[in-house]
Amino acid sequence: MKSYNDDSLALHTDAYQINMTETYWHDDIHNRKAVFELYFRKMPFGNGYGVFAGLEKIIEYIKGFSFSESDIEYLREAVGYEEEFLTYLKTIQFTGTIRSMKEGELVFDNEPILQVESTLAEAQLIETALLNIVNYQTLIATKASxxxxxxxxxxxxxxxxxxxxxxxxxxxxxxxxxxxxxxxxxxxxxxxxxxxxxxxxxxxxxxxxxxxxxxxxxxxxxxxxxxxxxxxxxxxxxxxxxxxxxxxxxxxxxxxxxxxxxxxxxxxxxxxxxxxxxxxxxxxxxxxxxxxxxxxxxxxxxxxxxxxxxxxxxxxxxxxxxxxTAFDQPALGAVYKIVAIEDDQGNMLIRLKFLQIQKK
Known part of the structure; x- marks a missing residue:
């Protein structure tokens, strides 16, 4: 019987994170400094605050972040990334900085809970896992509060x-x-x-x-x-x-x-x-x-x-x-957005995303 235990969590990500990383690598911008922020847009449960939780698991995840040989073999066979890119993925570990609220602190909508400053590739690859962790644990902590x-x-x-x-x-x-x-x-x-x-x-x-x-x-x-x-x-x-x-x-x-x-x-x-x-x-x-x-x-x-x-x-x-189960609201809806990127001169450029709202 196949074992489903896997110590490597680097593949705990969405496919498009790796696709984007491949694009950055080909364009030789993967090592540029980037800043991302994680936050939620709307208060859960109609509450006046959220309670942050998830940092401990994030630290555990970041410390162990790397692609194993079996991860690379899977990407080779399942997707067919070119060998040079796969060789690059083998070398990736998180080298950046994460600034965070303390667990148990009150957090509010549209306020950064986490800020990730790292290379563009590293910051992109960890997005899914960070959202997965914070979305669930912060929701449960808020309900418990x-x-x-x-x-x-x-x-x-x-x-x-x-x-x-x-x-x-x-x-x-x-x-x-x-x-x-x-x-x-x-x-x-x-x-x-x-x-x-x-x-x-x-x-x-x-x-x-x-x-x-x-x-x-x-x-x-x-x-x-x-x-x-x-x-x-x-x-x-x-x-x-x-x-x-x-x-x-x-x-x-x-x-x-x-x-x-x-x-x-x-x-x-x-x-x-x-x-x-x-x-x-x-x-x-x-x-x-x-x-x-x-x-x-x-x-x-x-x-x-x-x-x-x-x-x-x-x-x-x-x-x-x-x-x-956070029965009455099973999703927090936290997002992870780029807020700054280094240009080819070493300058940090601000990046903001605006929602286009259509009025009927």
Whole structure:
């Protein structure tokens, strides 16, 4: 079976970037100094600001930027570039300068987020990857910031991995959310890579494996006892939250008192405003005043505002699909434009692009 792992990312580009580079090389202007700027034209989500993320991955990409032997062989066979040009591509590494906003800083429309100053060829070849990185991560960071604004000091957990558009999106989207103020993630790989705290409970399937809420939660509590952090947070809405889920959680917590910390219960659907209030009442009546209620299930800032307006008793929020996919606006629309080019006398010439707008 063919392996799709490839350490070289130089081909993570659009074909026309290489076509343009070939043209510059033939015209012997490929080594002229050029300046490009990256920005977005319109605020995402109708927001008043964006939150920049993506610089860490850009640095990783730039450090490893080069065409491998297999890249060159592919370009030779698939496109048929002349051999002298392919020989030139083998030598390319990024030698320029990138000036950037800091990750987590607020950014605004039509304001440069990144400025690339390098040779014309180098600056052109990295365009696609830079846009790919910034467009996604800045979008997710901005969405995460909107959610955190609504939550204030309440904890926000990133739960989106299974709904993300592929593995890289899950990993780097998690990091973008953390930059914007999220507190933890369910993604263990992201936790390892970036030092983000990891949090998780269990799924409905574990309850269904056993005969009842009570038996499943008891087995889960036994596992929690064996861990260094003896935290018990069961999912209570598999069957009936108020008749079986919460009562079973309380019963198990009392049986394991002193062995585990009954830190919370998780609700993953239904009428969360009503169920959270009733769950809070049941926990308090059982003496578990400090046990928190964790909510998940397609939450975003609008849903959270609605739940708060209904008086929901939720302490911790697990945000998945609508964060990691930027559900209500799946594209930032950032662009990368040339702003200066060196002429044959060594002078830097300003270059600006104007939009032609037709009026009907």
């Amino acid at each position: 909107r959610i955190k604004q609504v939550l204030g000091e309440e904890k926000a957990l990133e739960f989106g991995s299974r709904r993300a558009q592929e593995m890289d999106a899950a990993i780097w989207g998690t990091r973008a959310a953390f930059i914007a103020g999220f507190d933890a993630t369910s993604n263990v790989r992201a936790g390892k890579m970036f030092g983000i705290p990891v949090a998780g409970t269990h799924a409905h399937s574990m309850i269904q494996v056993y005969k009842s809420d009570y038996l499943a939660m008891k087995k889960y509590a036994e596992s929690c006892v064996r861990r260094e952090k003896k935290v018990f947070i069961p999912l209570v809405d598999t069957y009936d939250v108020l008749r079986s889920g919460v009562p079973a959680a309380i019963k198990v917590a009392k049986e394991f008192e002193g062995q585990v910390t009954f830190a919370g219960v998780r609700l993953d659907g239904g009428d969360m405003a009503y169920l959270s209030k009733k769950t809070r009442q049941m926990l308090d009546e059982a003496g578990f005043h400090s046990t928190q209620i964790v909510a998940s299930s397609d939450l975003d800032e609008e849903t959270i505002l609605s739940l708060k307006a209904q008086g929901a008793k939720i302490d911790v929020w697990g945000i998945g699909t609508k964060l990691i």
